[in-house]
Amino acid sequence: MITLTHYLVLSAILFSIALVGVLRRKNLLMLFFATEIALNAINIAFAAISKYYGDLTGQMFAFFVIAIAASEVAVGLGLLIIWYKRRGTIDLDSLQTMHG
Amino acid sequence: MFEVVAFYLFAALTIVMFVITVTSKNALYAMSSLAAGMIFISAFFFLLDADFLGVVQIIVYSGAVMALYAFAMMFMDTTKEVKENNPPKKIVFFLSGMIALLLVLILLTPIISDKVKALYPMSDEIGNTEAVGIVLFTKYLVPFEVAAIMLLVAMIAGIILASKRMDESITLKIDQEIEQKGAE
Numbered sequence: 001m002i003t004l005t006h007y008l009v010l011s012a013i014l015f016s017i018a019l020v021g022v023l024r025r026k027n028l029l030m031l032f033f034a035t036e037i038a039l040n041a042i043n044i045a046f047a048a049i050s051k052y053y054g055d056l057t058g059q060m061f062a063f064f065v066i067a068i069a070a071s072e073v074a075v076g077l078g079l080l081i082i083w084y085k086r087r088g089t090i091d092l093d094s095l096q097t098m099h100g
Numbered sequence: 101m102f103e104v105v106a107f108y109l110f111a112a113l114t115i116v117m118f119v120i121t122v123t124s125k126n127a128l129y130a131m132s133s134l135a136a137g138m139i140f141i142s143a144f145f146f147l148l149d150a151d152f153l154g155v156v157q158i159i160v161y162s163g164a165v166m167a168l169y170a171f172a173m174m175f176m177d178t179t180k181e182v183k184e185n186n187p188p189k190k191i192v193f194f195l196s197g198m199i200a201l202l203l204v205l206i207l208l209t210p211i212i213s214d215k216v217k218a219l220y221p222m223s224d225e226i227g228n229t230e231a232v233g234i235v236l237f238t239k240y241l242v243p244f245e246v247a248a249i250m251l252l253v254a255m256i257a258g259i260i261l262a263s264k265r266m267d268e269s270i271t272l273k274i275d276q277e278i279e280q281k282g283a284e
Binding site: 001002006007008010011012013014015016017018019020021023024025027029030032033034036037040043044047048050051056057059060062063064066067068069070071072073074075077078079080081082084085090 | 103104107111114115118119121122127130131134137138141144145147148149150152153156157160161164165168169171172173175176189192193195196197199200201203204208231232235236240243247250251253254255257258259260261262
């Protein structure tokens with residue numbers, strides 16, 4: 001029988017994968033991918049808690065998380081394209097313009 | 101039995117897909133495996149009786165978000181390798197695992213205390229989509245409208261950032277020209 005704990009452990013594993021991606025990668029596009037994974041991991045946890053407590057609020061929050069993820073991608077990719085046109089690279093280290 | 105098999109199958113598939121996404125050197129492979137992982141995640145939503153959420157997941161993520169990523173990748177030379185001078189792996193894995201564990205524990209503490217009551221209980225009489233609609237357009241009407249405005253703002257921002265006046269302004273000019281224009 002699959003319990004709430006199973007889903008929460010899965011969500012934690014996926015979130016850890018996303019966190020490793022955010023910490024390890026230097027490619028800015030990969031950081032966006034990792035952010036998407038993190039948001040999806042949280043969505044699974046929301047939906048699972050929603051089911052096992054018989055409450056729709058979790059699903060509502062998952063919808064708003066999806067809306068936020070969509071707007072984040074739209075604005076973030078616009079900024080990323082501008083950055084690529086100005087610098088010709090999507091390396092995370094190229095963002096350090098203020099170091100001494 | 102069916103639920104158990106489906107859960108473990110899709111859990112394994114999702115984890116494998118997202119590990120490929122995180123570790124892949126090629127951005128195109130990463131994007132493809134991310135799209136596959138998103139579809140596998142929607143299977144969990146169907147297993148959890150959140151039908152509408154599963155459908156939205158497929159439409160929004162593998163439809164809209166992946167199309168956006170594909171368009172963005174056409175603007176960039178994604179075949180060019182990005183230098184990755186990584187720190188020692190063990191420390192990163194250990195630290196990120198511990199941080200994730202800590203976050204999960206912090207977030208689960210109020211739920212473990214068994215004081216959670218269903219605010220908007222699910223009923224068996226109506227389907228999931230109907231129930232979502234009823235709650236979304238009564239209790240969550242204001243957040244829904246705010247989310248609509250936020251999406252509009254994001255859409256306009258995306259259009260202006262990515263496409264407007266590509267031949268001048270902030271996109272193609274080098275820093276000095278922009279500074280000169282600012283000084284005038």
